[in-house]
Amino acid sequence: MITLNSEGVVFIHDHPGRVPTPTVPLPYTLRHFQKGDGPAWDALLDTAFGGRHERASLCSQTRRSQDLWVPERTHFAVLRGVPVSVATACETEWKGKPAGAFGWVGTHPEHRRKGLARAVCAACLLWLAKQGRSRVVVCTGPDLPGAIQLYLSLGFVPDTEAARAAMKKMGLVPEEDGA
Ligand SMILES: CC(C)(COP(=O)(O)OP(=O)(O)OC[C@H]1O[C@@H](n2cnc3c(N)ncnc32)[C@H](O)[C@@H]1OP(=O)(O)O)[C@@H](O)C(=O)NCCC(=O)NCCS
16 A cells, blocks of 8 residues: 655545546557566656656556556556556555555656546546545645646646645646635
8 A cells, every 4th residue: 555645745536436438549549557568667657757767666666566456557558559658556545544546657758748648547547436446646746737737637636735835836726715
């Protein structure tokens, strides 16, 4: 189980089972992890995070060390068999209650703004809903406006002061602060 920082930039989603069925534009397709995808998964995260290896290696560690990891947790958008966007679902607790989470979200820079990350994140939401998780939590960085916009576009709402502050810094008004 991963532990989320309760003072971090945390967003929550309370209707993971209601997100629309994810689709990607052709010739991209969606699938979960298959045997042999490990090196491509690591390489994709290295590229997506610009060589910030500590993040990318977290992903392989997830696969290697989590007893609970199963291939269905890791969702890819692929082009001609090669993963170009990824997100991985996992379990967590939020405010003392079981919740779902996903992370290690990344799209290869040459394939961005095509809806691929939105689709793999939506696939994680639906998978977590099937596992009985009615609340899904994501944690991101205050310096990642693209990721914050992505989560907002999926229906997430801010759940910490840090998340609301990050939105305000981007010129966005969290709903409860609105007029
Ligand atoms: C953030 C990231 C995963 C987005 O991947 P993507 O496949 O380009 O995202 P999508 O095309 O699915 O975008 C869906 C929505 O997210 C938002 N979004 C995505 N990237 C954005 C950006 N750079 N700036 C503003 N909004 C952005 C938009 O609302 C977008 O919808 P639109 O294109 O219809 O406007 C990708 O830029 C990436 O890999 N970044 C580096 C790693 C990272 O920051 N991961 C998240 C860590 S929590």
